[in-house]
Amino acid sequence: MASPLILRSSLHRALAQRYFLSASRSALQVRNESSQTQTQFPYIPGGPIYRGTVNDPTSFPPPSRTHGSYHWAFERLLAAGLVPMTVAAFATSGSSYPVLDGILGISLIMHSQIGFDSMLVDYLHKRKFPIIGPIATWGLRAATVGTMVGIYQFNTNDIGLTELIAKVWTA
Missing domain, CATH: 1.20.1300.10 (Fumarate reductase/succinate dehydrogenase, transmembrane subunit)
Structure with missing residues (x-):
């Protein structure tokens, strides 16, 4: 009865360690890639804005009573x-x-x-x-x-x- 309990707990630890190591490696890769792309595309607060697309901010028209009230x-x-x-x-x-x-x-x-x-x-x-x-x-x-x-x-x-x-x- 004690051996299946020990086996299960050690199996969980091994899987957790393997997952943690692979996750930390991928995080390091992402960090290295982002530092390379950061020189190409500077960080803009609020997210990147690509000029000339539908992501451009809307320009507000000048106030006009004929187009308003x-x-x-x-x-x-x-x-x-x-x-x-x-x-x-x-x-x-x-x-x-x-x-x-x-x-x-x-x-x-x-x-x-x-x-x-x-x-x-x-x-x-x-x-x-x-x-x-x-x-x-x-x-x-x-x-x-x-x-x-x-x-x-x-x-x-x-x-x-x-x-x-x-x-x-x-x-």
Whole structure:
């Protein structure tokens, strides 16, 4: 009974010593390699920063009210203003109020463009996606201009948005 206990305790010691010696040797190798690479890449507190990659620190834009609180307030007012404009489109006929058609068309397009632009800024930023980010941004701008031309044509040469909403609602 005593011999298996002695064997187990000596086996644990031998394995621990072997592991400790191999770990200390690898630590010495790492220390020697790091002293060699330290001359190539100086230590920077907070970790290495590779210039020209996505690891570059973000530069903060200069403060601007048009890109800050005014921009946010405009987005909220536009979103809140779409509700009464849509209700007014239900209550009136399109031929009587062509100005409402124009305002509703521009408001819907601007609201959609702001939302899609926010998505592109968040998920396809040009710093992370240098090719597809600007392509998607310019594609959104082209689609917005094309949609504005289409809505203008629809409002001037066809029934208009308010008449369309009224017909869809009663269909």
